[in-house]
Amino acid sequence: MNKISLHAEGISDITIVPNTFIDQYMPSANGAYVKVYLYLLRCFNSNRPEITISSIADHLENTEKDIIRSLNYWEKLNLLQLTRNEHHEIISIHLIDLNTSQNPTVDTDMETVPDSEEEIAVTLHMPKKPNPRQTYSTEKIAQLNENDEIKWAMHIIEIYLDRPLKPMDMQLILYLYEELKFSAELIMYLFEYCVSKNKKNISYIEAVALTWAEEGIDSEEKAREATATYNDHYHAVNKAFGLNRSPGQIERQYITKWVEVFGFSDEILTEACNRTILRTGKPDFKYADKILETWFKKGAKNMEDILKLDEEFSKSNKIPEPGKVTPITKPSSNKFNQYPQRTYTAKDYAELERKLLNKGL
Structure with a gap:
């Protein structure tokens, strides 16, 4: 595992958590992600400018894939910058000064909570996007609304989410339909399944979709079979x-x-x-x-x-039966036991008693 150099701006040699992080980012972030960010802050106080994904995972008792997902999450929110080599391995983590940087408002729909069977699959088998998800234009979304099949799917999804669709919902639906080639039926079941798990945030739903795509689940029937199995x-x-x-x-x-x-x-x-x-x-x-x-x-x-x-x-590993005595075959080391033992009869005892009595007279 390659070593990663760690850099920071505006962070002192003691572990100080910026108020901006506590006020704006921590409330809506998954606890595992918060642990990773706090641990990065702590690393500066321990004079360890070089760390590894493995060392972070061991310290936090988590998987390496979960650590990478956490770093990607904070990079998406502009709290840090990741540098990767030609093998797409992280070689540098640069923590950004939250007091000077311009960061977007945190949307709770970005949060990904890894607590379902599908997202565990994401953890174990990190899905690889062929390209970063593009942002579709207003014209493209308008074309999507003209598709009767998708229009019906969006209506059903609004019922599942119990709210009108947001622009980011529309972007995801278009991505699922155009890039992942999900059918309208599969898209509807995707939202139905996630909502049944009480998960309505878009990042979570996208993570499940990417796992299904990686595992070759391309129909509603296959999706229902896979979720039922787990x-x-x-x-x-x-x-x-x-x-x-x-x-x-x-x-x-x-x-x-x-x-x-x-x-x-x-x-x-x-x-x-x-x-x-x-x-x-x-x-x-x-x-x-x-x-x-x-x-x-x-x-x-x-x-x-x-x-x-x-x-x-x-x-x-056979155990002797209760009450059964195992004979000892090894001869005793006691020299007195090496001679044959005499067997005495009642007559012998009577004769011995007579001799003892005569001695006493």
């Missing part, structure tokens, strides 16, 4: 662990790994979760991951394979 996996794990909440970000990454990398069914996920509860007494995703990784490395594909692994483990 929902089933999360529900199965939640039920096994007894969770009454949506999985957190790291937990969703585990589930995605179990399904997409290991290729395990919900039945196997449930079995691993059940064993985790029995052994740890709590819903421990890390422990369950170790169980599933072991099964994956041993080539288990279904429950029959897992039961065979259990049987092999039992044979190699």
Whole structure:
């Protein structure tokens, strides 16, 4: 991982958070993004002018892709400038003095909150735009309004959003239709699905759309199938662990790994979760991951394979039956025990008693 040089304007050698950031940017920003910006400020106080995406991710306990998304978010709001090399890797982060720069008003619709299954996919597989999304002219938007199919879709989307469409909504719809080649039906389902997750901001909806495009989801039917699959996996794990909440970000990454990398069914996920509860007494995703990784490395594909692994483990670690004494075959090192022991009868004991009595007379 390449090192990134860090520069700043108007920031002292102690960690000072500009009031402009607190007043204008922090309220509408995702907490993970705020953590990244504050950590960059902190780096100057620790005499570390060079950092890496990996070091930031490790310190904040997040993924590298999430860190990059956070940096892109702040760059979009002109709080920092990113310099990239020919491989599109970030090599420099320049924090801008908020007291002197002219920054746009923050729109909460720009906020992206990574807490759905689709956006986790964005985190794990960063979508690549062929080109930055262009801004369409008023004339182009007017042409869009003349399309009966899209006109109907916009009407439905207004119902989903429970408000009139904004210019940025129109720009996104046109981008989905013209660039990503989404059908009107797919666009309507995209908004329906995101709103059902209580996510109405445009950046979030665009992130889901880009993930679908990258995964080859080009119809409403495929989109419904994909979202239903993820929902089933999360529900199965939640039920096994007894969770009454949506999985957190790291937990969703585990589930995605179990399904997409290991290729395990919900039945196997449930079995691993059940064993985790029995052994740890709590819903421990890390422990369950170790169980599933072991099964994956041993080539288990279904429950029959897992039961065979259990049987092999039992044979190699067989415990003696209760009450059964295992004979000791190793000879004792005690020299007195190396001689054959004599067996005494009742007659022998009587004779011995007689001799002792005669000695006492």
